[in-house]
Amino acid sequence: MMTIPFFVLTIGLAAILRGHRIWALILWAVALLAIAILFRIHTTSQLGLGL
Amino acid sequence: MTSAMSVKLNALGLLGISLVLMVAFADQIAYGDLPCPLCILQRAGFVAAGLGLALNVRFGPRPSHYAVVILSAMAGGAVSLRQIALHVVPGTGAYGNPFLGLHFYTWAFILFALIVVGSAAMLLFDRQFDEPGKALPPARAGLAIVGLFLLLALGNGVSTLLECGGGFCPDNPNDYLLLKK
Secondary structure (H helix, E strand, O other): OOOOOHHHHHHHHHHHHOOOOOHHHHHHHHHHHHHHHHHHHOHHHHOOOOO | OOOOHEEEEEEOOOOOOOOHHHHHHHHHHHHOOOOOOOHHHHHHHHHHHHHHHHHHHHHHOOHHHHHHHHHHHHHHHHHHHHHHHHHHOOOOOOOOOOOOOOOOOHHHHHHHHHHHHHHHHHOOOHHOOOOOOOOOOOHHHHHHHHHHHHHHHHHHHHHHOOOOOOOOOOOOOOOHHHOOO
């Protein structure tokens, strides 16, 4: 799960190198959404809080 | 500021973010300082911000590319601020080794703030957007930096896969999950 943002962004960077701007922007949006969801899951983990 | 100058500055910024990721990697490999889940998300924030700079390097500067950089840096900054807040709580200690007197998550917050300020400052120069159709073909050096950055993004993905497997990462990782015998 935690690997998703990196691999999606890697594909996005490959799209940039190949000249596909729109695909890079779509993949970036997907990665940012993944970061937000993963942050929500881990935001209280270190203190063991349940908010 | 001309479009060409802006592309050069963006390439320089991308090189700076690459350096940040390399320092984090060096600390991980040399000192066995495995990144925690929030640390991994901060690295992802740097990669996402770098993608916006790479767009400027490859396709020429556009306001939407700077928006990508700013939104990514704000997401990464929120994660690092959360981690700083977690360790402000008495008795929670700190995570990882300090670097030049500050922990990595504190440095991350400072750098994300600098990325936001830098991108906003770049947006002040309207002339770089005057010739979107006449943008020069990207220089080889710029594309090489984007290539290096792609390898670092991939390296972080592989490292995270080794550390956490296909699932969520442990809060205090001691070992690479997939390398355990």
